[in-house]
Amino acid sequence: MQESTDETVKFLFELSDGLRVETVLIPFQGKYSACLSSQVGCAMNCTFCHTGLQGLKRNLSTEEIVGQLLGVQTWLTQARPQDDYISNIVYMGQGEPLHNFAAVRDSAKIFISQHGLSLAPRKITVSTSGYTPGLERWKHEMPDVNIALSLHSPFSEKRNQLIPINRRYPLEEVLPLVEAIPTGKKRFVTYEYLLIKNFNDGSEDAHATGALLQGKKAFINLIPFNPFPGTRYERPSDQTVIDFKAILDTYEIPTTIRTTKGDDVLAACGQLNSSLRPAYCAESPA
Numbered sequence: 001m002q003e004s005t006d007e008t009v010k011f012l013f014e015l016s017d018g019l020r021v022e023t024v025l026i027p028f029q030g031k032y033s034a035c036l037s038s039q040v041g042c043a044m045n046c047t048f049c050h051t052g053l054q055g056l057k058r059n060l061s062t063e064e065i066v067g068q069l070l071g072v073q074t075w076l077t078q079a080r081p082q083d084d085y086i087s088n089i090v091y092m093g094q095g096e097p098l099h100n101f102a103a104v105r106d107s108a109k110i111f112i113s114q115h116g117l118s119l120a121p122r123k124i125t126v127s128t129s130g131y132t133p134g135l136e137r138w139k140h141e142m143p144d145v146n147i148a149l150s151l152h153s154p155f156s157e158k159r160n161q162l163i164p165i166n167r168r169y170p171l172e173e174v175l176p177l178v179e180a181i182p183t184g185k186k187r188f189v190t191y192e193y194l195l196i197k198n199f200n201d202g203s204e205d206a207h208a209t210g211a212l213l214q215g216k217k218a219f220i221n222l223i224p225f226n227p228f229p230g231t232r233y234e235r236p237s238d239q240t241v242i243d244f245k246a247i248l249d250t251y252e253i254p255t256t257i258r259t260t261k262g263d264d265v266l267a268a269c270g271q272l273n274s275s276l277r278p279a280y281c282a283e284s285p286a
């Protein structure tokens with residue numbers, strides 16, 4: 001594992017066939033979120049994502065997904081017993097979770113079960129790039145967990161460039177499926193918006209995003225791009241991020257700017273890549 005100066009911890013687990021997968025523990029307010037991977041690599045090939053460069057090696061089994069949590073909890077209890085509580089689970093590590101639907105579904109059921117972690121469903125979030133075949137199964141098969149959609153642009157042409165599957169599963173098809181998912185008055189869809197310098201961080205992008213999501217059960221998470229070796233994209237200035245949020249605020253959509261955590265050890269959003277040779281220890285989660 002590697003520890004960031006901000007106490008984020010990145011783990012590299014070696015699986016029984018020798019492949020590796022990364023998991024991240026993210027501290028907040030004396031508790032932790034565990035960011036789990038669902039696949040070794042990923043087939044979606046998003047151009048801003050370090051994992052996408054790996055290609056898809058294989059799906060993780062339910063045991064390998066649950067095992068990641070057991071592995072990081074064991075480390076946490078030993079290394080930081082004073083604050084060893086994992087309160088949230090996010091499927092935002094390596095892989096497109098809905099491309100490995102059954103294993104992700106079953107692992108979430110185990111986390112929720114009285115015989116598992118007894119975690120409240122609202123403490124679990126599954127993120128997707130908009131993989132429609134999985135979204136179509138969600139309503140009938142997925143437990144009542146939260147959904148986060150990687151939006152990144154309201155414009156087809158730009159979203160095609162960032163998330164190539166947008167050509168096959170365009171936003172016009174994805175949005176109605178996603179919007180139908182949250183249940184209960186206080187539930188909403190999280191829309192992740194990766195801000196990339198001089199690409200999707202302009203005022204026209206902010207206004208179009210606001211117009212697209214205004215009046216919906218939406219929560220926007222702005223993520224300033226986290227650079228990784230070899231990427232062509234750059235991070236916007238802090239002021240640009242603040243200005244983007246200010247425009248969204250005029251549409252009265254709750255919006256937060258995600259604090260970057262773990263970027264010094266390539267553990268931040270979009271930076272995971274388990275094909276890099278590690279200089280740190282590996283344990284098997286399952």
Ligand code: SF4
Binds near residue numbers: 042043046051129
């Ligand atoms: S952003 Fe997610 S879906 Fe896209 S390539 Fe990376 S891991 Fe896969």
